[in-house]
Amino acid sequence: MSAPVDTPIDNLAQLKKGDSAIIIGFADDEETLFMKTRLQELGFLPGEKIVVHAEAFPGRDPMAIRVGNSIFALRRSEAEKIRIVQASNDAD
Numbered sequence: 001m002s003a004p005v006d007t008p009i010d011n012l013a014q015l016k017k018g019d020s021a022i023i024i025g026f027a028d029d030e031e032t033l034f035m036k037t038r039l040q041e042l043g044f045l046p047g048e049k050i051v052v053h054a055e056a057f058p059g060r061d062p063m064a065i066r067v068g069n070s071i072f073a074l075r076r077s078e079a080e081k082i083r084i085v086q087a088s089n090d091a092d
Contacts, residue, residue: 012050012065013079020051021084032081039082043067049087 015021023046026036044050044067053071054064062073 010083011080012074012082012084013063013076015052015063015084015086016060017052017055020049020087022087023048023050023082024085025083027081027083035078035081039078042072043070044082050084 011027012021012023023044025046026032026039048067051066052063053066056062061076063076063079064071064073065079
């Protein structure tokens with residue numbers, strides 16, 4: 001059973017294939033600064049809905065994330081820096 005709508009989840013790396021979420025921000029550390037800028041340029045913006053499209057086997061790393069009409073591969077270590085609120089898994 002999935003978490004209810006708007007249940008806080010710590011970060012994107014905790015989601016599984018098929019889960020969706022809304023980006024609420026990024027980790028607040030120096031290591032994240034460059035990556036944050038690059039991810040925002042790609043469309044990972046607060047308020048954007050994202051969906052975990054696929055996960056690599058074995059180990060679930062990297063993961064494919066859909067943002068808008070694009071799909072990006074992110075390492076789990078990168079996904080840990082993206083703060084989210086889980087959304088419903090309704091079809092888009």
